[in-house]
Amino acid sequence: MNLPSIDLSALPDLGQLTGTFGSLSDLASATTDDRIVMLMVFLYEALPPEALL
Amino acid sequence: MIPQRIAQTALEQAKTDWRQIDENSQIFDELSRFGRGDDLVDCPALQKEFIDPERAARFVRGLVDSLLPKMTEHPLGQIPFRHQHSGGMAIMQLAAAGEAAISLVMYERRGSGAKPQTICFTDSERHEIALAGTGTLQIARRQNASTERAKLRIQPMEIKAGQSLSLRGMFETKFTDRVESRLVILRLSRTALAPQPSLEFRLSDGSLIHQASGDKRDSGHEMLLSLLGRMGRKDAAPVMAEMVREGSDHLRWQAIRECLALDTAIGFAALCEIAQDPEDSLSAIAGTLRAQLIEAHPQLAVWEESLCPV
Numbered sequence: 366m367n368l369p370s371i372d373l374s375a376l377p378d379l380g381q382l383t384g385t386f387g388s389l390s391d392l393a394s395a396t397t398d399d400r401i402v403m404l405m406v407f408l409y410e411a412l413p414p415e416a417l418l
Numbered sequence: 419m420i421p422q423r424i425a426q427t428a429l430e431q432a433k434t435d436w437r438q439i440d441e442n443s444q445i446f447d448e449l450s451r452f453g454r455g456d457d458l459v460d461c462p463a464l465q466k467e468f469i470d471p472e473r474a475a476r477f478v479r480g481l482v483d484s485l486l487p488k489m490t491e492h493p494l495g496q497i498p499f500r501h502q503h504s505g506g507m508a509i510m511q512l513a514a515a516g517e518a519a520i521s522l523v524m525y526e527r528r529g530s531g532a533k534p535q536t537i538c539f540t541d542s543e544r545h546e547i548a549l550a551g552t553g554t555l556q557i558a559r560r561q562n563a564s565t566e567r568a569k570l571r572i573q574p575m576e577i578k579a580g581q582s583l584s585l586r587g588m589f590e591t592k593f594t595d596r597v598e599s600r601l602v603i604l605r606l607s608r609t610a611l612a613p614q615p616s617l618e619f620r621l622s623d624g625s626l627i628h629q630a631s632g633d634k635r636d637s638g639h640e641m642l643l644s645l646l647g648r649m650g651r652k653d654a655a656p657v658m659a660e661m662v663r664e665g666s667d668h669l670r671w672q673a674i675r676e677c678l679a680l681d682t683a684i685g686f687a688a689l690c691e692i693a694q695d696p697e698d699s700l701s702a703i704a705g706t707l708r709a710q711l712i713e714a715h716p717q718l719a720v721w722e723e724s725l726c727p728v
Contacts, residue, residue: 368686369715373647373679377707383615383629383668386637390618390628392535 425492429485433498436484437513442477446513453516455611458545464606468545471580474604478522478549481512518608525553525603529596536620537570537593541613541632543586544605551601552578553594558621560589565617568624577601588614615666636669643669647676655681659688667699674704678711683721686711690722 437446441463448461458465466473489495501510506526513520523546537558555577561569574595577583585591587610594601613632620627631637639661646654658677662670674692678685689711693704712719 368682368717368721371678371682371685371711371715373675376675376678377703378675379668379671379703381629383631383666385640386631386634388628388630389538390536392620392627 420492420494422494425495426498428488428492429495429498432484432488436481439480442480445477446515449513449518449520449606450515452606452608453514453518455516458606465545468547468584468604468606469582471547471549474547475549478604517611518606521605521607523603523605525551525594525597525601527597527599528594529554529598533595534593534621536618536627537591538616538618538628539588539591540616541588541610542607543584544607545582545584546603546605547582548577548579549602549604550579551597551599552576553597553601555583555592556595557585557590557592560619565629566626568617568619568626570619570621570624572621588617615668631666631668633666636666639665640669640672643672643676647680650680652680655684659684662688662692671700671703674700674707682718686718686722687725690725 436442444463445467448456448464452458452461452464467477468474485497489497497510499510499512501508503509506528508524510522511519512522539558539560553576555575557573557575559571559573561571575583575592583592609632615632616630617626618628618630619625631640643658643661646658655677658673658680661673662677664670665673674685674689677688686708689704689708692698692700693708695701698704712722
């Protein structure tokens with residue numbers, strides 16, 4: 366059967382949106398409070414220092 | 419000139435030497451257990467590190483004594499710890515295992531700038547001990563369970579070298595209000611195994627300003643979904659349909675959306691499966707979307723019937 370293609374932008378989001386891990390509002394001052402600060406890589410990680418040995 | 423690889427080897431060796439100091443190796447062993455979910459009380463050496471000022475100071479002094487001479491010798495070497503410095507705060511991650519990490523945190527002088535307008539609660543626990551300096555913290559507690567409007571109680575707390583502080587979970591946190599000259603803290607943190615989303619509230623009225631995923635793997639998977647979607651990787655649709663089955667509601671819903679846009683048949687089958695399961699937390703919204711799609715594309719209803727011949 367020939368099914369229609371569906372446009373992503375036509376699909377609704379959940380009522381309460383959830384931002385990416387670590388994301389903040391424009392009002393936030395990230396350096397003063399107690400959230401966990403984490404340096405992270407989402408898609409791939411370059412050589413860690415150990416690999417330079 | 420000394421080659422970079424030799425500089426790096428020397429700094430890595432300094433780190434290894436510090437980690438292998440007798441007293442420290444036990445702490446790192448216990449950090450591994452703590453990172454896997456053991457209670458802090460069952461990790462006595464690690465716990466003492468964040469209660470006993472002398473022990474904490476010795477831990478950091480060992481690092482300074484081991485690392486600084488090597489850094490002086492090799493100024494172009496890279497510090498062998500993840501670190502960042504911005505907005506008057508420096509943080510260096512000394513060790514990490516599982517969900518836990520030990521970090522050294524330094525706040526520069528502050529107090530006259532703009533006051534923070536929001537406060538963020540994360541699903542984690544933090545045990546800290548001040549190593550040097552003095553400052554004023556504001557301890558914030560949520561006094562109701564509402565995730566839309568928090569009843570906040572803020573209490574100031576003076577902190578100075580030698581003092582410890584533990585904060586746990588989604589209902590208590592702090593922000594650093596005022597620091598004289600500088601404040602250095604040793605921090606042990608652990609995120610929950612299945613962390614709830616972080617919630618950021620406005621201090622003035624407690625209203626929810628922002629919600630973010632509490633799980634970095636969730637966000638990583640969401641980015642992978644988007645990337646595969648933008649690349650038009652139709653071969654990824656079956657994997658996306660699998661991702662609909664577990665994880666946070668947010669990630670599962672993004673997987674449905676991307677899957678539907680990539681491959682209507684696979685995505686619509688996954689959507690119907692959720693809509694038909696009354697136990698599923700996404701059942702209602704999946705049912706609504708299914709109805710909308712069938713209204714816009716009536717052939718989907720015919721195709722759905724062909725999937726489950728009675």
